[in-house]
Amino acid sequence: GAGVSQSPSNKVTEKGKDVELRCDPISGHTALYWYRQSLGQGLEFLIYFQGNSAPDKSGLPSDRFSAERTGGSVSTLTIQRTQQEDSAVYLCASRYPGQGAGGYTFGSGTRLTVV
Amino acid sequence: KQEVTQIPAALSVPEGENLVLNCSFTDSAIYNLQWFRQDPGKGLTSLLLIQSSQREQTSGRLNASLDKSSGRSTLYIAASQPGDSATYLCAAPSTGANNLFFGTGTRLTVIP
Numbered sequence: 235g236a237g238v239s240q241s242p243s244n245k246v247t248e249k250g251k252d253v254e255l256r257c258d259p260i261s262g263h264t265a266l267y268w269y270r271q272s273l274g275q276g277l278e279f280l281i282y283f284q285g286n287s288a289p290d291k292s293g294l295p296s297d298r299f300s301a302e303r304t305g306g307s308v309s310t311l312t313i314q315r316t317q318q319e320d321s322a323v324y325l326c327a328s329r330y331p332g333q334g335a336g337g338y339t340f341g342s343g344t345r346l347t348v349v
Numbered sequence: 350k351q352e353v354t355q356i357p358a359a360l361s362v363p364e365g366e367n368l369v370l371n372c373s374f375t376d377s378a379i380y381n382l383q384w385f386r387q388d389p390g391k392g393l394t395s396l397l398l399i400q401s402s403q404r405e406q407t408s409g410r411l412n413a414s415l416d417k418s419s420g421r422s423t424l425y426i427a428a429s430q431p432g433d434s435a436t437y438l439c440a441a442p443s444t445g446a447n448n449l450f451f452g453t454g455t456r457l458t459v460i461p
Binding site: 240267269275276277279282284290293325327337338339340341342343345 | 381383385390391392393394395398438440447448449450451452453454
């Protein structure tokens with residue numbers, strides 16, 4: 235597509251439930267990133283996918299968080315046993331990788347509220 | 350690890366005024382730097398991308414400069430308009446890291 239698409243745009247879930255957030259990157263962008271933005275905070279890196287390489291999971295805050303990217307395109311971020319502190323906007327971005335590459339393109343995000 | 354700092358945290362100006370937003374970063378071994386705009390409740394919109402070989406980049410009323418040696422970038426907005434009201438974020442990569450590091454942003458309000 236023309237841009238990075240994320241769904242759902244809003245998600246309200248009960249504490250303890252699992253949630254899945256979806257990201258559809260720009261076609262041909264081999265690099266995909268997930269970030270989290272808590273209220274009043276900066277963007278926090280979660281995970282990075284590049285092609286068929288093993289993902290960089292160094293930003294995932296706990297083992298309740300996981301992500302996968304199927305076929306080098308669509309990615310799903312899963313949060314198990316959600317907690318109230320997981321409430322945030324989850325942003326996905328894609329780009330062509332490499333030092334001379336272009337910049338990041340972000341989706342509109344998924345606002346997650348855990349009640 | 351890259352640390353990105355933006356000042357001021359908030360800025361309020363009357364319409365028509367020129368303004369400068371500041372960004373500093375600790376790891377100067379960057380290959381580019383990117384400025385974004387974020388409207389309330391929205392994602393990030395890329396404004397300008399400056400490659401390390403460039404000293405500045407312009408798009409319309411926006412001009413971004415990059416000084417790697419001093420670890421600084423500025424975003425200049427000319428003839429500000431109420432529609433420019435948003436949070437402006439600066440982001441830079443870091444040696445050995447795959448991701449961008451973001452500042453906490455400058456929240457700009459342009460008063461009609």
